[in-house]
Amino acid sequence: MRSEQSEKSGRRAKGAAAPQPTAPTDPTQLATTLPGLLNPGSEVSPLTEPEMAQLNEIVRDRLGILLPARKRALVLGRLERHVQELGLHSFTEYCEHLKADRSGRAMNDLANRIVTPHTSFYREPAHFEFLSQEVLPPLTARLAREGSRDLRVWCAGCASGEEAYTLTMVLLEHLGTDRAGWQAGLLATDLSSRTLETAATGLYPEERIRSLPSTWQTRYFTRHHGEFVQASEKLKAEITFRRFNLMNATFPFRRPFHVIFCRNVMIYFDEPTRQALAARFVSVLAPGGHLFIGHSETLGRDVAGLRYLRPAVYVREGT
Numbered sequence: 001m002r003s004e005q006s007e008k009s010g011r012r013a014k015g016a017a018a019p020q021p022t023a024p025t026d027p028t029q030l031a032t033t034l035p036g037l038l039n040p041g042s043e044v045s046p047l048t049e050p051e052m053a054q055l056n057e058i059v060r061d062r063l064g065i066l067l068p069a070r071k072r073a074l075v076l077g078r079l080e081r082h083v084q085e086l087g088l089h090s091f092t093e094y095c096e097h098l099k100a101d102r103s104g105r106a107m108n109d110l111a112n113r114i115v116t117p118h119t120s121f122y123r124e125p126a127h128f129e130f131l132s133q134e135v136l137p138p139l140t141a142r143l144a145r146e147g148s149r150d151l152r153v154w155c156a157g158c159a160s161g162e163e164a165y166t167l168t169m170v171l172l173e174h175l176g177t178d179r180a181g182w183q184a185g186l187l188a189t190d191l192s193s194r195t196l197e198t199a200a201t202g203l204y205p206e207e208r209i210r211s212l213p214s215t216w217q218t219r220y221f222t223r224h225h226g227e228f229v230q231a232s233e234k235l236k237a238e239i240t241f242r243r244f245n246l247m248n249a250t251f252p253f254r255r256p257f258h259v260i261f262c263r264n265v266m267i268y269f270d271e272p273t274r275q276a277l278a279a280r281f282v283s284v285l286a287p288g289g290h291l292f293i294g295h296s297e298t299l300g301r302d303v304a305g306l307r308y309l310r311p312a313v314y315v316r317e318g319t
C-alpha cells in the first residue's frame, strides 16, 4: 500500500514495489460500478450519483458539514446499515425521510453516524495557558469591579467532553476559594447526542487524563473500576451539556458569553459557513470577549466585529 505522502505526490519511492490495483475509493464510483460492495447482501439499492449529491446537500445545509471524499466510503457504509435498520430500501427514501423529519431525530441519528468526535484533555495547551494567564485575571478583575460576578463560558462542539472538563478545571483553578462568590459555569454543546451522553457520564479510560497536570488528575478525578476514571461530582456540576446545532440561524442565549471555545469544529465547514458562524458568535460575545478556534482553522483577519489577537484567538470589538 502506498504511503499518504507518495499518494499525494503521485511518485513511487525508488525500489518500492509497484502499487497493487485497488478498488476505487470514491463511493459514488463504488456504488455505480460495483453494486452492493458497500454492504454485500444489503437490501438497500446501490447509491447512485444523484442520491449522493442529494445526501451531500442535506448534510451541508442542515449540519454545515462537507463530507470529505476520503471519508465518504466509511460514512456511507455506516449509513447503509442505518437505512436498512429503518426499513428503507434506497438512499432516495432515506433522503425523503430526512426531509420529512420535524422532530430533529432523524438528523440527530445522521449526525451520530457522520461526525468523528476526535478530542482530548488539554488539547492545544497554549490556549488554556493563555486563558488562565492572560484572559481570566483581567476579565474577573473587571467584572468584580463592575459588580457583576457572572462569568459566562461556552464550549461549542464539545464532542465527548474532554475540552469542556479541561476548561472547567482552568476556571476552578482560577477562581479558587472565591468560586462561591461567582455565578460561573460552563455551557457545553454538540450536535451529536451520542458524544454528549459520553460527556455527561464523565467516565474516561485512565490514560486519557494523563495529559492533565498530575495535581488536577487527583483533584478532579477518582479511579473507577480498574482502568477508568470518573470526573468528580463537583466538576460535573459546573457544566451544562446540551445538544445544539451550530447551523441554527439564531443563537438563543439571553446573556452574552465572555469566552467561547469552538475548536476543530469549523474544519467540517466551507468558507461561507465559517464566516456566517463567526458572525453568529459575534452576536453572542460580550464586547472584549474572546473566541478560540482550532489552531489548524482559519477565519481570516477580517470578520466584522472580531479582532485577530493571536493564532486561533479573536476578540470581540467594542467596550
Ligand SMILES: C[S@@+](CC[C@H](N)C(=O)[O-])C[C@H]1O[C@@H](n2cnc3c(N)ncnc32)[C@H](O)[C@@H]1O
Residues within 6 Å of the ligand: 063, 064, 065, 115, 116, 117, 118, 119, 120, 123, 156, 157, 158, 159, 160, 163, 189, 190, 191, 192, 195, 244, 245, 246, 247, 262, 263, 264, 265, 268, 294
Ligand atoms: C473534532 S470534534 C472537536 C472537539 C473539541 N472541540 C476539540 O477541539 O477537541 C468536532 C465536534 O464538532 C461537532 N460538530 C460538527 N458539526 C456541528 C454542528 N453543526 N453543530 C454542533 N456541533 C457540530 C461534532 O459533533 C464533533 O463532536
